[in-house]
Amino acid sequence: MNKMNNFNKVKSLFKHQFLKKNNVLIVSDASEFVNQEQTNEIFSDKWVKYNKEDLEGQEKLFEFQKKWYLELYGFSNEEELKSYLCKKEIILDAGCGLGYKAKWFADLSPNSLIIGMDYSDAAFVAAKNYIDTPNLVFVKGDIGNTNIKSGLIQYVSCDQVIHHTEDPQKTMVELSRILSPGGELAVYVYAKKALSRELMDDYFRVKTKEISKEDMWELSEQLTELGKRLTELKINIDVPDIPLLGIKGGEMDMQRFIYWNFLKCFWNEELGKETSISTNYDWYAPSNALRYSKNDFIQMLVNANLTVRPFHSEEACHSGRFLKE
Numbered sequence: 480m481n482k483m484n485n486f487n488k489v490k491s492l493f494k495h496q497f498l499k500k501n502n503v504l505i506v507s508d509a510s511e512f513v514n515q516e517q518t519n520e521i522f523s524d525k526w527v528k529y530n531k532e533d534l535e536g537q538e539k540l541f542e543f544q545k546k547w548y549l550e551l552y553g554f555s556n557e558e559e560l561k562s563y564l565c566k567k568e569i570i571l572d573a574g575c576g577l578g579y580k581a582k583w584f585a586d587l588s589p590n591s592l593i594i595g596m597d598y599s600d601a602a603f604v605a606a607k608n609y610i611d612t613p614n615l616v617f618v619k620g621d622i623g624n625t626n627i628k629s630g631l632i633q634y635v636s637c638d639q640v641i642h643h644t645e646d647p648q649k650t651m652v653e654l655s656r657i658l659s660p661g662g663e664l665a666v667y668v669y670a671k672k673a674l675s676r677e678l679m680d681d682y683f684r685v686k687t688k689e690i691s692k693e694d695m696w697e698l699s700e701q702l703t704e705l706g707k708r709l710t711e712l713k714i715n716i717d718v719p720d721i722p723l724l725g726i727k728g729g730e731m732d733m734q735r736f737i738y739w740n741f742l743k744c745f746w747n748e749e750l751g752k753e754t755s756i757s758t759n760y761d762w763y764a765p766s767n768a769l770r771y772s773k774n775d776f777i778q779m780l781v782n783a784n785l786t787v788r789p790f791h792s793e794e795a796c797h798s799g800r801f802l803k804e
């Protein structure tokens with residue numbers, strides 16, 4: 480596959496013609512919505528910074544994320560994902576961030592054309608990092624309004640993104656619109672957590688919107704340090720069920736108890752300090768970050784004309800692959 484031909488093919492999928500800058504097709508550069516614009520700036524900051532730091536931690540994160548992806552979307556192993564992707568002509572990684580999953584798809588399925596779309600400057604970083612992958616093209620644009628013609632994409636993967644868009648329901652309808660009949664949307668939403676954590680998170684976001692990115696990084700470092708110290712306590716508690724507050728009972732360590740019920744203070748020794756800090760930053764910094772119950776998620780899928788099937792749910796999220804009939 481030739482990269483220039485693929486650029487032209489990608490261009491032909493759009494309703495209008497757009498400029499190309501630094502090997503990225505610019506479909507939309509800025510949002511009219513204040514919260515979406517702030518969210519884009521936060522991710523631009525996060526990805527540009529993260530791309531330069533701790534390459535070893537990054538590799539570990541990518542490997543961890545790929546394994547998790549298989550679980551989230553019902554693939555028993557990478558081989559199964561590969562043979563699934565090989566049947567798809569055009570694949571969209573909607574909200575691709577640094578583009579490592581789009582690159583993964585491109586390597587697994589060399590005859591498919593993969594488009595990675597992101598609204599942040601991560602699209603430029605990804606295009607530079609993967610310039611030599613012929614079947615992979617990056618686009619800067621809004622997945623809530625892709626400008627892609629209807630019914631052309633066989634697989635849309637929207638992993639850990641839709642809850643950051645201005646109107647997730649509208650985004651889901653948009654992603655369903657561009658799917659071809661028989662195509663599938665793989666989508667993930669944050670799950671609602673205990674009431675105390677939800678209230679805290681909402682209050683926190685009002686505050687974190689007002690502070691500078693530097694202060695937000697500092698806060699993320701402090702939250703990471705808290706998570707680390709709580710983990711190091713090595714205290715386990717047997718938590719009672721408190722259904723009215725959404726607190727789930729069971730044996731857990733102190734960091735997990737605080738984390739699920741009160742405050743995001745992520746710490747993962749294996750992934751390392753930089754990845755833990757950026758995970759905390761990613762949670763509290765963007766203004767757009769909605770959470771959903773199982774029923775909310777089902778309703779969104781129904782409204783987008785997608786077939787609801789049994790899906791994956793865990794404490795952090797709901798996710799699955801859904802068919803466009």
Ligand SMILES: C[S@@+](CC[C@H](N)C(=O)[O-])C[C@H]1O[C@@H](n2cnc3c(N)ncnc32)[C@H](O)[C@@H]1O
Nearest residue numbers: 522574575576597598599621622638640643644
């Ligand atoms: C948590 S990251 C996930 C990135 C990637 N999917 C992954 O799994 O590593 C969320 C990404 O969604 C992007 N994003 C948020 N709103 C968007 C929108 N309306 N259109 C396109 N991308 C968006 C952000 O810029 C960010 O890169």
